[in-house]
Amino acid sequence: MSMGPYDHALLQSLLGAWALAACSPEETAAVEAHLTDCGTCAEEALRLRDAVTMLHPQEGLDLAPTLRARVLDFARLRRRPQVPVPGWAAAYDAETARLDALLEDMGESEWAAPVTLTWYDGDATATRETSVAGVIGHLVAVDGLPALALGLPDPLRLGGGPPGAPLTSPVERTEAIWKQAGSEHRVQQALTPEMRRRHAGTVRGVWRDQNYQLIRRASYGAATVADLNVPYGPGLALPMRDAYADRAFETWVHASDIADAVAYPYDDPEPRHLHRLIDLAVRLLPGALADRRRAGRADPPAELLPAGEEGRSLHLEIEGEGGGDWFIPLDSPAAAASRKGEVAHVALEAAEFCRIAAGHRAPEEAAAGSDGDRRAVREVLYAAASLSRL
Amino acid sequence: MTHPQDVPQRWDRKMQQRLARGEAAALGELYDRHASLVYGLAHRVLGDEEAADQITADVFAYLWQHPDAYDPRTEPLRAWLARIAHKRAVRRLRWDEINDQKERGVTPTPQQEAASEERIQALAADARADYIVQSMPAPLRAALELAYFRRRDYRQTAVELGITEAEARRRLRLGLQLLSTAGRMPDGRPA
Numbered sequence: 129m130s131m132g133p134y135d136h137a138l139l140q141s142l143l144g145a146w147a148l149a150a151c152s153p154e155e156t157a158a159v160e161a162h163l164t165d166c167g168t169c170a171e172e173a174l175r176l177r178d179a180v181t182m183l184h185p186q187e188g189l190d191l192a193p194t195l196r197a198r199v200l201d202f203a204r205l206r207r208r209p210q211v212p213v214p215g216w217a218a219a220y221d222a223e224t225a226r227l228d229a230l231l232e233d234m235g236e237s238e239w240a241a242p243v244t245l246t247w248y249d250g251d252a253t254a255t256r257e258t259s260v261a262g263v264i265g266h267l268v269a270v271d272g273l274p275a276l277a278l279g280l281p282d283p284l285r286l287g288g289g290p291p292g293a294p295l296t297s298p299v300e301r302t303e304a305i306w307k308q309a310g311s312e313h314r315v316q317q318a319l320t321p322e323m324r325r326r327h328a329g330t331v332r333g334v335w336r337d338q339n340y341q342l343i344r345r346a347s348y349g350a351a352t353v354a355d356l357n358v359p360y361g362p363g364l365a366l367p368m369r370d371a372y373a374d375r376a377f378e379t380w381v382h383a384s385d386i387a388d389a390v391a392y393p394y395d396d397p398e399p400r401h402l403h404r405l406i407d408l409a410v411r412l413l414p415g416a417l418a419d420r421r422r423a424g425r426a427d428p429p430a431e432l433l434p435a436g437e438e439g440r441s442l443h444l445e446i447e448g449e450g451g452g453d454w455f456i457p458l459d460s461p462a463a464a465a466s467r468k469g470e471v472a473h474v475a476l477e478a479a480e481f482c483r484i485a486a487g488h489r490a491p492e493e494a495a496a497g498s499d500g501d502r503r504a505v506r507e508v509l510y511a512a513a514s515l516s517r518l
Numbered sequence: 519m520t521h522p523q524d525v526p527q528r529w530d531r532k533m534q535q536r537l538a539r540g541e542a543a544a545l546g547e548l549y550d551r552h553a554s555l556v557y558g559l560a561h562r563v564l565g566d567e568e569a570a571d572q573i574t575a576d577v578f579a580y581l582w583q584h585p586d587a588y589d590p591r592t593e594p595l596r597a598w599l600a601r602i603a604h605k606r607a608v609r610r611l612r613w614d615e616i617n618d619q620k621e622r623g624v625t626p627t628p629q630q631e632a633a634s635e636e637r638i639q640a641l642a643a644d645a646r647a648d649y650i651v652q653s654m655p656a657p658l659r660a661a662l663e664l665a666y667f668r669r670r671d672y673r674q675t676a677v678e679l680g681i682t683e684a685e686a687r688r689r690l691r692l693g694l695q696l697l698s699t700a701g702r703m704p705d706g707r708p709a
Binding site: 141142143144145147148150151152175176178179180182183184185189191192195196198199200202203204206207208209210211212213221225228232340343344347 | 539540541542543545546547549550553554557558561567571574575578579582583643644647648651662665666667670671672673675684686687688689690691692693694695697698700701
């Protein structure tokens, strides 16, 4: 029998391709002729052909977004953590994981989507177009503020960078990282899909590493770092616990920006976390109101009260899971506020309040029920919108 | 079963230590890295989201409760988790089958029992095959993907991967050889 140009070694090397029907017709015929008189090859051929039947497309399953919390809660019930994630860092842990899962589920081409960032600047909506990578870079840059306060490396200095004091304004930090990384939508569009994917992968990796570092530091530092001051630009600072809530809020807001850009559904945070985020925004309201008054954007208070004294208040009722009732002092940030001094009442859904505070909903368009002093209602809703920034 | 050499062993070792210390943040990171593997295997065997959710919770809770059950010196964490998930999913499948028969009040004939066992074994082998494909070295996986899912012959596969035709033949054969071990238990016994 003639094997022509085919010898046993060549035919054997063809067995995988043969089983996959990936040979030329001539090679296929030669392999099959060989199998009738070579027992070793016949046995292997059978085995490989069976193996082909086990190949099937990966299902590409998306895990339920709520599964992570369920799995972790279940495990923590069975064994109490010696080093828990403190309550004030839990929302940050959950929200960064949700965004990461969204990025994981997104298709390659979707990384090219332009994303519009929206915030409230003074008395009007401001927007800025960037890429998905640009949004993640923005999160990296501002998450860098609590990171710096905890002694972690500045993500703006990863490539060395100029010496000097680190930037502390969220806007300046964002502009700096965009310039460094070339994340602008225009720049991104000019890249090949492969380079764009690689760029996004790198930015995502830096972001995720920093998330994990922050969560670990919070866990090990817990009580000792909770009240450390985190500088947030000139004249602004937040205690660490609030900085984490602020970062969780921003992570959620920008994750929904990305989800909108690629038309994916994206849920609100779990109620226990949502409540913490709303509580932070509400606590920042009196200061924001005072800022607007100083800038001439709101009328001066009827009277300035000494700190701690009871004055006029606005009753803010946030409906839905995660909501609650808050009383906001209207006359000065340090005044006490309770139901006794209530001159106005605003009721709105938790998600709607967050949209205003994120600058995604103009205060005059908010779906809010209100009664009482209309000027107070207006001023508080505008103060909420002024909490937003790039 | 062979293990890919590119497994980050340092990560596995540190993770095991952090879990042993009771660090909740480590559990979150573990989930983020491996949940889709565990869930995917369970879902392949059980074909049901709720059941796959439950297996996922069981597997992570088990390692969290017994961090010493995993020894980083013997195998990658990924392989260990896959094994535990697989074992639990198959056990659950058997359990469901028995319960189902009890509920219907039927005693299966030996033929029915054999058929049901065969079905379980086939599902188990499918899930193992998935895992093998996912964890085989990337060059082998890429060759199989081109030849099988995108219907390239081995010469086109060689061109697309920028390798020689001999190398393309070698990768396709080796990939299938790895895959053919899915029908066996890890120790070489037929499943």
